[in-house]
Amino acid sequence: MKKIAFFACLALVAMSSLGQQALGQRPRVKSPVVNDDGTVTFNFYDPTAQQVSVTGDFEEIRWQNLPMTKQENGVWTVTTKPLNPELYSYSLSVDGQRFIDPSNSYVNRDISTLSNIFIVTKSADDKGHLYQVNDVPHGTLARVWYDSPTLGQQRRMTVYLPAAYDGKKRFPVMYLLHGHGGDETAWGDLGRASQIMDNLIAEGKAVPMIVVMPNGNPTCNAAPGWWHEGMYTPDGNAFNQRGAKASMEESFMDIVKFVDSHYKTIRKRSARAVTGLSMGGGHTFGISRLYPETFDYYGLQSAAARMRRDDPKVEEQMARLFNSKPKLFWIAIGKEDFLMQGNTDLRNYLDSHNYPYEYYENDGGHIWRNWRIYLSLFAQKIFKD
């Protein structure tokens, strides 16, 4: 008992060092609470607020406000309708201002905005289960600095090594590219890449593989706060490519060379895949044309990929790409995606040349919810033959 009291005291000190000392008689608030029936209850204590609501990406509201009701104890509360299995993002609106839910320490950063997250799951074969951490063998996740001679920089990437990686056996590699505004942390955080890969591999749905998530912004070395630009506030302009020595596509073999020389990879075309979302889908398209002998699987997710029929160089590259008979050229996009037209143009071009590809279309738009699905599907399609 003495030991417990001693550590309880330590915990109190730790909490007061956070400035939480003057909480007074406020009720203990838990938020969010994912209920057994799939509804989710949000709670927030603020006796003086006039209007509090939740906004999030769940079906019921789709980023509209879901008003919360104040109870006598000063706690605002609301319970959603039953939600489909998914990883959800939300924030609170308190008298018109957007805040993170102070009771939920689980957050994702998208560009410079934090949002809270939670997961709803109902069964072992739904998306929530696929995105959560289950009691399965876990791969390791490393933030690795590599040398890019082409860009003249040390640069940071994220590397997922499957649980079976032991430094002896060799594994295939999926290169997984983020979109505009993202960085080498995006697929791991917003994309739940390590959870998805852990779970798919544990279930035998994907083969154990290395996943490499580089930073696709050639004018940044690393994610905000992780290079010498310091703790700046990233916005769209922080990620433009003006002044870059080379494009992401042109510098891409620096990454492949580093990975092949530092990890136990299977160093052949049939053991290399590349896929990316949005800008990263555009990078994937560019990489497919520049290095058709290097990769055997391509996945364009909501890709910023435009087929320029007026550019004879591109036509030539496309001919070379498809002559090399890649095992998979996969295009995935949501019906509401604002990049649909460019993808339709690309598909029309491929059709007109009888270039074989696979196409996957689902609901929704240019959102992480879709990219997690696309990663899950693509990972199950590769390295199996």
Place this chain on the structure above:
Amino acid sequence: MKKIAFFACLALVAMSSLGQQALGQRPRVKSPVVNDDGTVTFNFYDPTAQQVSVTGDFEEIRWQNLPMTKQENGVWTVTTKPLNPELYSYSLSVDGQRFIDPSNSYVNRDISTLSNIFIVTKSADDKGHLYQVNDVPHGTLARVWYDSPTLGQQRRMTVYLPAAYDGKKRFPVMYLLHGHGGDETAWGDLGRASQIMDNLIAEGKAVPMIVVMPNGNPTCNAAPGWWHEGMYTPDGNAFNQRGAKASMEESFMDIVKFVDSHYKTIRKRSARAVTGLSMGGGHTFGISRLYPETFDYYGLQSAAARMRRDDPKVEEQMARLFNSKPKLFWIAIGKEDFLMQGNTDLRNYLDSHNYPYEYYENDGGHIWRNWRIYLSLFAQKIFKD
């Protein structure tokens, strides 16, 4: 120009997917702004709030409220006095409720509470510079799962590999242990361990070394959200040791064995150090007595280490430890630390037996600000002879 417009459009879509679409005419707010004179300006937009203040760990207020003033455009603002170089934590109080600053996406989690952070630095030899990311070679940081037969678990640790790590050369290892309420992410996030090590190594002040930051809670496999308990809200009770198969100290050689078999380590006593804060200082003390032949350097930081003179086994262990002549037994604590008495007792015991140790005392209490200093000092003392 077309490409820029295209990506600007992508950025807008990405931002609206975060639910930021309805911002209306609100002014652009930047916060915090670290000014050239070392003052820091906080800004927060909320035209309807009645009272807004900043609370943080800077000298001027020490977690008291620093009131902000509302300007005509609805932006509340305040500028601090000049701050000493340091990494600071803060949050906002809006009409009595604690919130994260919505303009600052840089946060640290301590147990279950998020706080914003910023860094003040004035010159290349101050603490702010030591804690920030500079343009120096960077080590890699990995979240690694290892097997602990003693605890019967797969468990997660953080491993820092110095920039010079190339898979060929061997390096010494510092084991760096967190306190109660912490986990394998604490030293990297709150402790700025990778920045401190990158900078000390780049400046030639510390020798290149591997730093291993395990999870010291034997009833948790990993940090909250990273094991199958899901996204629970951690509190003091989440970290108690009831029901554990063994203590952290008893299971510690599982970690050393894993590290020595998976990394290019120098596998001898003179190339192993162990140090920890608070509970981790207690672990360090326990480890020093259990495995005196394994480590040559010990650092007790604000240690929860009590010398039990009434326990003959401990006396025996202490004799064995100091007979083995460790190169360093270092005790560091702040004048205001609530664990001072236990540390004084321990020093009295060591003095009474003529056991040699080094002692470092500074201002302040049981806080991360001190632990970052202790890490910086300890890292410069080890593996040099």
